[in-house]
Amino acid sequence: MQKIVILTxxxxxxxxxxxxxxxxxxxxxRHAIEDVATPEGFARDPGLVHxxxxxxxxxxxxAQPNPAHKALARLQRDWPAEVVIVTQNVDGLHEAGGARxxxxxxxxxxxxxxxxxxxxxxxxxxxxxxHPCPACDAPEARPDxxxxxxxxxxxxxxxxxxxxxxxxxxxxxxGQVYPAAAFVQDARAAGARTVELNLEPSELSHGFDDVxxxxxxxxxxxxxxxxxxxL
Numbered sequence: 257m258q259k260i261v262i263l264t265x266x267x268x269x270x271x272x273x274x275x276x277x278x279x280x281x282x283x284x285x286r287h288a289i290e291d292v293a294t295p296e297g298f299a300r301d302p303g304l305v306h307x308x309x310x311x312x313x314x315x316x317x318x319a320q321p322n323p324a325h326k327a328l329a330r331l332q333r334d335w336p337a338e339v340v341i342v343t344q345n346v347d348g349l350h351e352a353g354g355a356r357x358x359x360x361x362x363x364x365x366x367x368x369x370x371x372x373x374x375x376x377x378x379x380x381x382x383x384x385x386x387h388p389c390p391a392c393d394a395p396e397a398r399p400d401x402x403x404x405x406x407x408x409x410x411x412x413x414x415x416x417x418x419x420x421x422x423x424x425x426x427x428x429x430x431g432q433v434y435p436a437a438a439f440v441q442d443a444r445a446a447g448a449r450t451v452e453l454n455l456e457p458s459e460l461s462h463g464f465d466d467v468x469x470x471x472x473x474x475x476x477x478x479x480x481x482x483x484x485x486x487l
Contacts, residue, residue, distance in 0.1 A: 258421075260331070265430060273315070273318075313365045323476070327480040328350065335483070345360075363409060383398075452468070
């Protein structure tokens with residue numbers, strides 16, 4: 257039975273109340289990305305960046321997994337081969353929905369990182385400039401999220417999974433952020449079938465074997481039902 261590798265983006269969490277980059281009126285709409293999601297922005301104004309991620313952390317803490325998250329957890333449980341979930345999202349909704357071993361390539365809101373020694377620990381609800389590292393006491397705490405210009409996490413593992421995939425799915429992704437936008441090409445090169453599930457076709461839809469559009473809470477459970485019905 258074929259291994260499935262799934263990439264998820266902000267679109268899978270939108271129905272749980274967590275906005276995407278492009279949502280009008282959301283957290284991202286009120287800030288320039290270069291001010292709150294780059295190392296340079298953090299160096300210029302750490303208070304602004306911490307405030308932004310404190311707000312995102314608070315918002316994520318109240319969100320609940322939707323049917324799409326739960327459907328992928330069901331696929332992991334019932335599919336007879338390995339199902340690997342790679343997410344660009346920094347929320348914990350996949351895990352809350354029952355998924356296991358999720359690879360958070362952009363880090364997590366629930367984590368804190370010491371910029372001085374690299375130590376990681378659970379983030380408090382509120383972080384501020386000068387927050388000390390519990391390991392080395394340096395006042396260099398930052399959110400454990402990958403900002404633009406930084407290397408995503410788990411890339412070696414992700415490429416290994418893509419090389420062994422029989423089926424690759426991209427769910428709720430814009431197809432505009434690399435290296436994740438190139439995963440479909442990597443999977444196809446390895447011989448995998450590919451499917452995109454999105455609210456509307458992305459810029460990369462032409463590169464998929466199958467494209468299904470609609471709200472994630474509807475199309476993802478239906479896709480999972482189809483896969484499991486074919487066992």
